[in-house]
Amino acid sequence: MAREYGKLYIRAWSNGFTKLPARAQRTYMFLLSQPDISNAGTLTLALRRWANCVGDETAQDIEDDLKYLAARGYVVVDEGCEELLVRTYIKWDGGWRSPNMMVSIKAAASQALSETIRATLREEITKLDTSTLPKKVNERTGRSTKDFVELLIAQLADELAGDEKDPEVADWGSETLQGTLPLTLSETLPERVSKSNPSRKGLAKGFGKGSSTTTTTAIDSTAIDTTTRVNNREKTANRSxxxxxxxxxxxxxxxxxxxxxxxxxxxxxxxxxxxxxxxxxxxxxxxxxxxxxxxxxxxxxxxxxxxxxxxxxxxxxxxxxxxxxxxxxxxxxxxxxxxxQRQGRQPQPTQKQGRLIGGAA
Structure with a gap:
């Protein structure tokens, strides 16, 4: 069944998400509403196609937005596999609470191409709180909803147990934690933001140091280990x-x-x-x-x-x-x-005239 909408919970506006600049918020909501997003939150990376959906952004602008979101834990982007994951999509979409939907989530997660994304999905599903799921045993299946969902989560976690995060993929976009993004990113933000709301002056200048998002993470506010990212870059530089x-x-x-x-x-x-x-x-x-x-x-x-x-x-x-x-x-x-020529030689069928309906014999 094709998706007709994407979920964005009201409580998203009461935590770290509100500290993101307008463009980063819009790009995140844009990803949530894509028709081809899987039940596990994965998408094929399509920068040019996505840029065509925006009147004032290029593919490079979209990539800059994604780097900003990736550095703060909202998305995982594997350019090599051309795949993207909205990290907490499974949690906030809520479909995992249904056994039938959890089966679809399990299948979608297993089909992810990126090993880093699969490893991230394993982390995310093991965080799901199943304590509030119905415990009444179904007479037909012999299991409760809670039992069945927990079984599927355990099976998926076991299936993805061998996948590991690639430091290069996990580190993607981390440069946005150290300074500002390209000027083209801030130039597209409306000037009226800083004028109408001086208390948010940092946001009017793009993703610069005026913004408090350098320590902001995904909607569930999981901390980002910037030290690990720096070490990963040093390892890359020394690679032969x-x-x-x-x-x-x-x-x-x-x-x-x-x-x-x-x-x-x-x-x-x-x-x-x-x-x-x-x-x-x-x-x-x-x-x-x-x-x-x-x-x-x-x-x-x-x-x-x-x-x-x-x-x-x-x-x-x-x-x-x-x-x-x-x-x-x-x-x-x-x-x-x-x-x-053959069609021209064939005799035309003669039309036999009959009586007019209601006419004389």
Whole structure:
């Protein structure tokens, strides 16, 4: 059943959410109302499509908004897998209280591509408070609603137990904790905000140090460990890459190269499933097809795409040579002419006149 609305509880306006700048709030509410958001709160990252829904923002502006929200724990963004999670969506949507909906949530969470997002989902479902769920045992199932929901939560937590957070993904957007975002972000905020409400002067200047959101987190106000984020950046700066990965990186389509550290993490995992030479050979075969819409390297590796071969779906028309196309068009014209001639030779059926209804015999 298609979603017709997104839930935003009134109590959201009585905690840390109110300290977010207007643009960050709008982007968060925009995500909640997307028709393709899953029951687990996951979305396919679609910056350009989302920017088309806003009259005064670009894809870069949307990305800046997401970085601001990610740094404060509202969302988790995995650019390598092109996937986003509204972190507390399951909790605040409330569907998990229904056993049938919890089954759908479990399925959606299991289908998440990002390992970091799956690990985050595991954390979130184990925080759910099931103490207020109905305890009356259903005669048909032999379980209460509470028992059934807790069973599904335990099954999902066990299924996601092997997933770990990637520091590169968890650290995404953390630069917004250290200073202001690009000027283009603050320039789009209306000046009248600071004039009409001087007490919120910091918000009128965008996501700068005037805002008190540097320690604000998600709606449930979970603290952000900024020290961990700084350490993660230091580890990334000191990372060295293997020669075989560098060969893979140099071969990958240049217009899709992004997040090299994230790609290297997936490379290390992929080399446990296949030999490096096999992966590189698979990439070379993949490059013989259409790579215009190739995924980011991390996603390509995560989905074992070296086994898929080249994408020939967009090369059908290109495979026709000019003489072949001419012969094809000529044959079609001859066929149409033949059909027209046959239709012209067929005798037209004669119409037998009958009596008019109500007329003379």
């Amino acid at each position: 890459y293997t020669p075989q990965f560098e060969q893979f990186w140099s071969l990958y389509p240049q217009h899709r190269r992004k997040e090299k550290p994230r790609a290297f993490t997936e490379w290390q995992k992929a080399t446990r499933r296949a030999e490096p030479d096999e992966i590189i050979a698979g990439l070379k075969a993949y490059l013989t097809g259409d790579v215009t819409y190739a995924p980011y390297p991390a996603k390509w590796l995560k989905t074992d795409s070296w086994q898929d071969g080249p994408d020939l779906s967009r090369q059908v028309e290109a495979s026709w040579s000019a003489p072949a196309m001419a012969r094809r068009e000529s044959n079609l014209a001859n066929l149409q002419s033949y059909i027209s």
